Amino acid sequence: MYSLLGGKFTDFWRDQFSDAFSGGLGHAVDEAINPDPVSFFGLEVNPALYTAIIISAIIIVFAIILRVFVIPRFKKNPKGLQLILESMIGYFDRSAVNTLHKKHGGFVGPFIFTMAMFIASGTLIELVGLRPAFSSINTCFASGIAAFIVINICGFREKKLKRIKRYVPNILNLMSDIAVPLSLSLRLFGSIMSGFIIMELLYSTVFLSFAIPSAVAIITTFFHAVLQAYLFATLSVIFTQEAIE
Numbered sequence: 001m002y003s004l005l006g007g008k009f010t011d012f013w014r015d016q017f018s019d020a021f022s023g024g025l026g027h028a029v030d031e032a033i034n035p036d037p038v039s040f041f042g043l044e045v046n047p048a049l050y051t052a053i054i055i056s057a058i059i060i061v062f063a064i065i066l067r068v069f070v071i072p073r074f075k076k077n078p079k080g081l082q083l084i085l086e087s088m089i090g091y092f093d094r095s096a097v098n099t100l101h102k103k104h105g106g107f108v109g110p111f112i113f114t115m116a117m118f119i120a121s122g123t124l125i126e127l128v129g130l131r132p133a134f135s136s137i138n139t140c141f142a143s144g145i146a147a148f149i150v151i152n153i154c155g156f157r158e159k160k161l162k163r164i165k166r167y168v169p170n171i172l173n174l175m176s177d178i179a180v181p182l183s184l185s186l187r188l189f190g191s192i193m194s195g196f197i198i199m200e201l202l203y204s205t206v207f208l209s210f211a212i213p214s215a216v217a218i219i220t221t222f223f224h225a226v227l228q229a230y231l232f233a234t235l236s237v238i239f240t241q242e243a244i245e
Contacts, residue, residue, distance in 0.1 A: 048136035055122045055133055089113060096237055104154045108240055111150050112233035115143060119232055123192055123225035134192040144185030147236045155243030180239050188228055195224045
């Protein structure tokens with residue numbers, strides 16, 4: 001009897017090992033990269049679209065609540081939530097103003113703060129079981145294009161028609177500007193998707209799916225969320241600085 005139980009136990013873990021390091025991993029990676037599409041008003045779309053909509057709605061509602069109920073009660077000596085909000089917003093405003101001066105910093109600062117919150121929230125939502133918003137290349141391209149528009153608005157405000165003339169003698173300037181949204185988008189997509197794939201691999205392996213994923217998920221997800229939000233905001237400011245110089 002003991003040999004029979006021992007044999008079944010050995011067979012079970014042999015099968016789990018085989019699945020984890022053969023077809024199982026490939027299937028997990030395939031599901032992470034190519035999820036089953038969902039319906040969105042009759043269109044078959046990536047489920048990350050719903051995550052992006054949820055995150056956008058949460059941010060908008062949270063901003064409305066802050067504006068209506070919290071900000072009117074701000075005091076001269078900040079503490080608690082007021083201190084946290086002022087520290088976060090002040091950091092992004094100072095980063096933009098110190099680099100771009102007040103003329104453009106007041107416009108770029110709110111944008112990079114909003115994008116940083118969207119990127120961080122869209123990544124952290126993975127911790128509650130939803131697909132990260134930026135695991136879809138479309139979300140990343142949309143963010144990169146938004147940054148590209150803001151960058152060029154500042155460039156035209158500063159140089160006006162000279163911004164167009166820089167493309168005439170040297171076509172490489174046009175190519176370098178087009179590469180900006182691609183660089184921002186692909187960097188964001190590569191980092192978020194790689195972290196998501198790693199977590200899917202851990203969860204797909206039975207003998208690693210008890211405690212390791214819970215610890216690794218918190219570390220890697222928070223790391224990706226904070227780092228990518230910071231990098232996107234910083235690079236947006238740097239590219240804007242290049243556009244106005």
